[in-house]
Amino acid sequence: MSKNGFWAISLLLGFFGCANDKPALDNPSRGSIIVAADESFKPLVTQLTSAYSGIYPDTHFEIVFKPEQQAINLMLQDSARIAFVTRKLTQKEQAVLDQRKIVGAATKIATDGVALIINRSNTDSLLTMNELKSLFSGKITQWSQLKGGNQTGPITLVFDNNNSSNLEFVLNTFKVNNVRNLRIFTTRSNREVIDFVRKNPSALGFIGVNWISDGDEPLTAELSRDLRVVGVSDKANPTKRDDYYQPFQEDLGMMRYPLRRPVYVLSREAHPGLGSGLVNYVARDAGSLIIYKLGLWPSVPYNREVNLKN
Template sequence: MKRSILYCALLVIVALVANCNNGKAPLDNPSRGSITIAADESFKPLVSQITSAYEGIYPNVKFTLVFRPEQEAINMMLRDSARLAFTTRKLTKNEQRALDQRKIIGGAVKIATDGVALIVNKANTDSLITMDQLRAVFTGKIKTWSQLKGNQNEPITLVFDNNNSSNLDFVLSTFGIKSVDGLRIFTTRSNREVIEYVRKNPSALGFIGVNWISDGDEPLTTELSADLRVMGVSSKPNPTGRADYYQPFQEDLGMQRYPLRRPVYILSREAHPGLGGGLVNYLIRDAGSLIIYKVGLWPSVRYNREINLQK
């Protein structure tokens, strides 16, 4: 009799295990599980703070963050090496086709407006530039700081975080430039290394994601911003005063005054209501937009707080 009862209990357990998600690992959900997120390295401060806050709310959640140049981050998402990707663009038709072949709808949600910041050494007094002048730098018509009426006589060294940097791609596409042959370009391995290089080289003009230096509450921002100037950029060909120049900080991003602004998207390949969707909803429907605001970017969906005043 005891053997019969034990045998029946064993059959029930086996049946439950076999029927639990068809033998696959349990699916994650918005409050439990672990996924990998790929992101362009220029968004590292933003993504790190967002995911850390979400993990603080849900202790059973774990995000593995991988920071790569934008195209590599997108490829990781397409190959299913990452569930989400933080990027500056949506998928191309060919990239979307890769998901369509697997019958995955995917998605792209704009969460913020970011800006590419132009930084120079503090010893360089030239802190203003027009879009026409910047175009001339990238077409080789302007080669030295003296042509920009700066106090440096050296050639302008353009500094980016990677050969495949989203920062570099964005600037080139803005000006319709196909080749960088003949330009004085130096690449590092991260936005932080761009900052360090500019700090040591007065002739350098660095390009970084502004969230590296825009969070006034972060000690790292103070550390990284030391001995640097953030250039003001004007879309007017003939500015009449300093008021015509704008920096890539929150209000000028939100009011669309800063010329080198760009969107921030979350690309997803999630096929069920899971952890990835939970994070996206947190950013566009919940208090997550406050983190975007805190970092110094402009959230696509503002968080509305209701305040009751009582006598």
């Protein structure tokens, strides 16, 4: 064999060896990916990914919980494959994927709500959207300005993070551009909001409803202890208690609770991989059942078949 022929064969072997050394792409039943999620969806995302890994033991999800914008940025920067958030990408954000020739996808999986919570010693558990608007415009600052309450002193509005989806959703709902003069206190998580409200009767907390809506989860009972969930009415002058709705399943699904919002899974996956497998699972019957169990309203309802025998 000539010297040139020897080197040609060596190069070919080296090429194929390198190709074989490339890590195999993940697929719906095997592999590991990073998932970003807004922290307000921690119970939801934890249960969905845990259930999926229970079906496919060779899958692993590293979940990073961040404020919504940071979760989206992780997905755009390819530091996460998918992201659980409350909105689709903006045109500017979509352009980031377009530049890399990535189509991307946004799949709505559920309807969620922002729950308003107060200390159990506070009897003022009914608010109108007009009253909430006045709270965020600065016209109402004291509990004594609200009807039916037993609290006095200033109202402290408590959120989980300066950049959280809960805060952004409420500010957008009431078209608030400047929070400088508002009495807003932020913690580091939805759970810390719950703890703060439990210790402070003057607080009005805002959390993702999935933190307190799973009736079968012991943690829900623990977190709900010593709290009231506020009923909200979009009527200007409600006359009865039935005019107020809480952020629980039927009122979310029937669009009666005013502070409802969608839950999306954003994906940058370019092949039929583990991210697609999880999204398909979530958007179909099995995943919908978990969403339903958590007290949210699934985008694809879980159909139960009942056989009746004579």
